[in-house]
Amino acid sequence: DAKTTQPPSMDCAEGRAANLPCNHSTISGNEYVYWYRQIHSQGPQYIIHGLKNNETNEMASLIITEDRKSSTLILPHATLRDTAVYYCIVRVVVAGAQKLVFGQGTRLTINP
Amino acid sequence: DGGITQSPKYLFRKEGQNVTLSCEQNLNHDAMYWYRQDPGQGLRLIYYSQIVNDFQKGDIAEGYSVSREKKESFPLTVTSAQKNPTAFYLCASSSLAGGLNEQFFGPGTRLTVL
Numbered sequence: 550d551a552k553t554t555q556p557p558s559m560d561c562a563e564g565r566a567a568n569l570p571c572n573h574s575t576i577s578g579n580e581y582v583y584w585y586r587q588i589h590s591q592g593p594q595y596i597i598h599g600l601k602n603n604e605t606n607e608m609a610s611l612i613i614t615e616d617r618k619s620s621t622l623i624l625p626h627a628t629l630r631d632t633a634v635y636y637c638i639v640r641v642v643v644a645g646a647q648k649l650v651f652g653q654g655t656r657l658t659i660n661p
Numbered sequence: 662d663g664g665i666t667q668s669p670k671y672l673f674r675k676e677g678q679n680v681t682l683s684c685e686q687n688l689n690h691d692a693m694y695w696y697r698q699d700p701g702q703g704l705r706l707i708y709y710s711q712i713v714n715d716f717q718k719g720d721i722a723e724g725y726s727v728s729r730e731k732k733e734s735f736p737l738t739v740t741s742a743q744k745n746p747t748a749f750y751l752c753a754s755s756s757l758a759g760g761l762n763e764q765f766f767g768p769g770t771r772l773t774v775l
Contacts, residue, residue, distance in 0.1 A: 592665075592751050592766030593704070636703065647692075647755065648719065649764060651703030 553637045558656040567624040569655050571637030574618045580641050582613060583649070584622050586633040593636065593651075596622065627659045664688065665767035667752050672772045674746075682737045682770045684752035691757040693735035694764065697721060698749040710735055711757065739772065746774045 554572040561567040573582065581600050585593040597604055597611045599620070604611045610623040624631050636654040640647060665686045674680045684693065692711050696704040706719030710729040724743025729735055735754075739746045749771050753764040 590749070590769070590771075592753070592769050593764075594766070595763045598763070647764065648706055648709065649704070651696075651705075653701070653703050 553639055553652055555635075555637050555652065555655045557653065558658070560658050560660055561624075561627050563629060563659050563661050564626055567627040567631065567657060567659070569622040569624075569635050569637075569657060570619065571622070572619045573637070573639045576617050576639050577641075580639045582611065582620050583638040583640055584609070584611065585636045585638065585649075585651075586631075587636070587654070588630075588633045596635075627657075629659050629661060631657065632659045633657060665752060665754055665765055667750075667767040667770050670768065670770060672770055674772070674774050676774055677741045679741060680739050680746075680772065682739065682750055682752075682772070684735045684737065684767060685733055686735075686752075686754045686765075686767075687733060688754055688756075688765060689732070690754035690765070691732070692755045693729070694753040694755075695719075695725070695727065695735070695737045696751045696753065698751060698769075704751060707737065746772060748772060 581598050583598040584596040587593040597609050599611045599613055613620045634654040634656050636651050638649050668683045694709040695707040698704050705721050707725050708719055708727040710716035713729050713732050716727050716729050726738045749769050751769045752767045755764045
């Protein structure tokens with residue numbers, strides 16, 4: 550699996566867009582980019598995933614660069630409840646169970 | 662409500678005792694997983710199962726055992742052979758249909774061995 554690099558922490562003001570970067574320079578052509586987040590002392594929550602096109606859902610947008618070596622998760626209007634650790638994971642999609650490899654993630658703090 | 666339940670939320674045991682953590686899901690998912698999380702760290706995979714009566718070791722299986730006798734249940738036993746069992750334990754499940762296999766996580770059990 551390709552390794553990902555994320556900043557250890559970020560701050561964002563409430564109501565602004567939070568942009569969380571992730572580098573995955575060794576990603577291969579069949580690996581997807583997944584984002585999960587973990588609010589303190591809870592189980593991780595799936596946010597979004599993508600292969601090469603930009604993706605948007607009700608929670609966030611995922612922008613993947615054309616060379617696929619990096620991506621950005623965008624929370625368009627951050628709220629205090631978005632304070633969490635955000636994990637960027639690169640994963641091959643294969644038939645069967647998936648072994649997600651979580652790094653240390655980015656601790657995002659939304660400030661009032 | 663569909664979801665994954667783990668019980669109890671907090672568990673205390675004396676050193677040398679085996680302890681079993683419960684994980685139940687009513688999402689009709691085929692695959693189930695156990696992860697361990699230490700303070701300030703990401704999750705590490707202990708065991709996973711794709712089908713009833715079958716399971717595979719993850720990256721840190723030593724000192725742990727599992728069973729999968731029912732599709733809905735995947736209990737984890739932390740044995741006395743696990744050298745540092747105090748941690749936050751998370752169970753997850755996923756469907757194997759459709760390809761991308763998003764994992765749904767339970768609320769976790771925080772185990773403290775005294």
